[in-house]
Amino acid sequence: MNPYAAPNSMLEAPLSSGRVTAVLIGAAVGNGVSYAVLFLSGLIFLWVLTTQGVPIQELYWRAYQSTPYLAFARALGFLCLVPGGYWSARLSITKPLLTAVLAGCLVTAFSLSTNLLPYELPIPLWSRIVSIVSSVPAFCLGALWWQRATSLKP
Numbered sequence: 036m037n038p039y040a041a042p043n044s045m046l047e048a049p050l051s052s053g054r055v056t057a058v059l060i061g062a063a064v065g066n067g068v069s070y071a072v073l074f075l076s077g078l079i080f081l082w083v084l085t086t087q088g089v090p091i092q093e094l095y096w097r098a099y100q101s102t103p104y105l106a107f108a109r110a111l112g113f114l115c116l117v118p119g120g121y122w123s124a125r126l127s128i129t130k131p132l133l134t135a136v137l138a139g140c141l142v143t144a145f146s147l148s149t150n151l152l153p154y155e156l157p158i159p160l161w162s163r164i165v166s167i168v169s170s171v172p173a174f175c176l177g178a179l180w181w182q183r184a185t186s187l188k189p
Contacts, residue, residue: 053128054127054128054129054130054134054137056126057122057123057124057125057126057127057128057134057138058123058134058137058138058141059138059141060122060123060126061119061120061121061122061123061124061126061134061135061138061174061177062119062123062138062139062141062142062145063119064118064119064122064123065115065116065117065118065119065120065122065138065139065142065170065173065174065177066116066119066142066145068115068116068118068119069112069115069116069119072111072112072115073108073111073112073115076107076108076111077098077108080098080101080104081094081098084097084098095156095157096157099156099157099158099159099162100157100159102159105158105159105162109162109165109166109169112166112169113169113172113173114173116139116142116169116170116173116174116177117173117174117176117177117180118177119135119138119139119142119173119174119177120135120138120139120173120174120175120176120177120178120179120180120181121177121178121180121181122177123135123137123138123174123177123178124177124178124181124182125181131178131181131182132175132178132179132182134178135174135175135177135178136171136174136175136178138174139170139171139172139173139174139175140170140171142170142174143167143168143170143171146166146167146170147167149166150163
């Protein structure tokens with residue numbers, strides 16, 4: 036073996052990691068993107084309400100009772116979870132769709148845990164249900180996005 040020869044490894048080796056790592060990274064990406072975007076949209080909405088003269092004591096109640104805002108936030112949150120499914124599938128060694136489903140289940144567990152707060156938020160039941168059931172389909176969509184992107188490469 037010639038120690039001065041060029042290495043034989045591929046330059047574009049696919050990313051791979053263990054399933055647990057792929058699940059954790061996918062869930063972190065999905066939750067992180069979703070949290071950041073929804074925080075900013077909520078901040079903007081609260082300032083809009085403030086400029087309209089809503090008293091500060093009523094801000095959260097008004098925001099959480101606004102069906103158009105909640106529908107917008109749930110749709111936006113769904114879209115923000117899709118990159119988590121993409122990354123969990125991309126980092127998976129085998130069965131990328133299963134890995135994305137597991138990452139979506141982890142995010143669902145986080146969503147369920149928000150209902151265990153010791154105080155009541157004035158969020159309607161439909162919004163809570165959507166936040167719980169939307170994670171897994173969003174992660175599956177992200178995994179399908181990754182599979183489609185890899186199948187289109189020459």
